[in-house]
Amino acid sequence: MARTTTIELHKEEMKFSAGHFTIFSATHRENLHGHNFTVYVALTGEVLEDGILSDYRPLKTAIIDRCRAWNETFLLPGNSRHLRIERDARGNVLAHFNGEELRFLARDVTVLPVENITLEELSRMFGEGLVGDGSLMAQLHIQRLVVKCASGPGQWSSWEWGRHV
Incomplete structure (x- = not known):
């Protein structure tokens, strides 16, 4: 009889501090601010004969690496259809929004391929980065993956992936 289990990962290293602002419309955005973000991942799959789900260390490493890459940057x-980003001759970042020009040193900015810097988008980025084309999930016998990203206590967004077996 097959047995399934869920491994939940919420390690101390699965966090990052980053600045951002949320864009609400073509004319309205939040002021610049930051959060201490945390990441949680749940892996569900069939327990193998040796009593484990899989060696999920590569996934844990990928999460921690992404947290380190985003730590202490402005996202x-x-x-975004409302924000135009360009680089000046020195490589510094210029962000144009509703007639405003925000300037950042290149080393301080991480530009993400998302519509907005929200928990919804960050949890999706973590999840899609882990799942990829699904082949690693199959190799690790993972049938379901849930990623949660929080900007502080009590405020989470979840992204889910499932494989039909």
């Missing part, structure tokens, strides 16, 4: 949405 900007590269796909």
Whole structure:
């Protein structure tokens, strides 16, 4: 009889501090601010004969690596229809929004391929980065993956993926 289990990962290293602003319309955005974001991942699959789900260390490493890459940066949405991003001759970032020009040093900015810097988009980015084309999930016997991203206690967004077996 097949047995399934869920492994929940919420390690100390699965966090990052980053600045951002949410864009609400072509004319309205939040002021610049930051959060101490945390990431949670749940992996569900069949327990193998040796009593484990799989060696999920590569997934844990990928999450921690992404947290480190985003830590202490200002996140900007590269796909926003309301924000135009360009680089000056020195490589610094200029973000144009509703007649405003926000300037950032290149080393301080991470431009993400998202519409907006929201928990919804961040949890999706983590999830899609882990799942990829699904082949690693199959190799690791993972049937379901849930990623949650929080901007503080009590405010989470979830992204889910499932494989039909």
